[in-house]
Amino acid sequence: MGKFITFEGIDGAGKSTHIAFVSDYIKRRGVELVSSREPGGTPLGEKLRELVLHEKMHLETEALLVFASRREHVAQVIKPALERGAWVISDRFTDSSFAYQGGGRGLDLAKLDALEQWVHPDLQPDLTLLFDVPLDVARARLDASRELDKFEQEKADFFAATRNEYLRRAAQFPQRFRVIDSTQSIAEIQLQIAAILDACF
Ligand SMILES: Nc1ncnc2c1ncn2[C@@H]1O[C@H](COP(=O)(O)OP(=O)(O)OP(=O)(O)O)[C@@H](O)[C@H]1O
Numbered sequence: 001m002g003k004f005i006t007f008e009g010i011d012g013a014g015k016s017t018h019i020a021f022v023s024d025y026i027k028r029r030g031v032e033l034v035s036s037r038e039p040g041g042t043p044l045g046e047k048l049r050e051l052v053l054h055e056k057m058h059l060e061t062e063a064l065l066v067f068a069s070r071r072e073h074v075a076q077v078i079k080p081a082l083e084r085g086a087w088v089i090s091d092r093f094t095d096s097s098f099a100y101q102g103g104g105r106g107l108d109l110a111k112l113d114a115l116e117q118w119v120h121p122d123l124q125p126d127l128t129l130l131f132d133v134p135l136d137v138a139r140a141r142l143d144a145s146r147e148l149d150k151f152e153q154e155k156a157d158f159f160a161a162t163r164n165e166y167l168r169r170a171a172q173f174p175q176r177f178r179v180i181d182s183t184q185s186i187a188e189i190q191l192q193i194a195a196i197l198d199a200c201f
């Protein structure tokens, strides 16, 4: 079986910046790498991503759509890759649903537990890198870098609740989470990631 690594954090925390670095690390080991993202990762998932990121909808509709996208992603991409021995890295996975729909939007976490059990009862990441930054740092990075989607336009209290839920899950699942202080420089973070990967694998 391959390894499954997920990248998490509030928008602007810096996770996408480090995916190329981790990709290189894995490729240097000579194993096949599948790099993907959520919502998305399949043709249907990418269509659902457009809806989730740009349409206003009921919070439960939003939760159901991100898990619908995930169902396709797990079945079509993640599981087949892991079973043939490839490593999979995903820019976001189920921890995002707990953080954004649970923490940020306030959806009952028991409903997210039920969806997780339905969609991937026997799959969890081997390693989750949580890029953690104060809200003002994340916001400044976003403002400098792009046009904002529906989530990125949310207010500070939404992101405070999202960040808190991430940190709660990191404390709940210490065996797979590694929390990275993403206020450090990119070079310092890369050193830390390399040490984490060396220790884990
Ligand atoms: N450690 C860092 N120090 C300074 N700037 C950084 C750091 N990490 C990322 N950035 C910059 O912040 C911006 C946002 O980074 P990035 O796109 O990686 O964030 P993200 O967490 O993936 O955001 P999103 O979830 O919205 O895609 C980019 O311009 C990136 O160059």
Ligand SMILES: Cc1cn([C@H]2C[C@H](O)[C@@H](COP(=O)(O)O)O2)c(=O)[nH]c1=O
Pocket (backbone or CB within 6 Å): 011, 037, 038, 039, 053, 066, 091, 092, 093, 094, 096, 097, 098, 100, 101, 151, 152
């Ligand atoms: C998987 C997942 C994602 N989201 C949100 C979080 C982000 O704001 C966007 C994805 O944008 P990114 O720039 O690619 O990080 O989607 C969510 O609310 N729930 C989820 O399960």
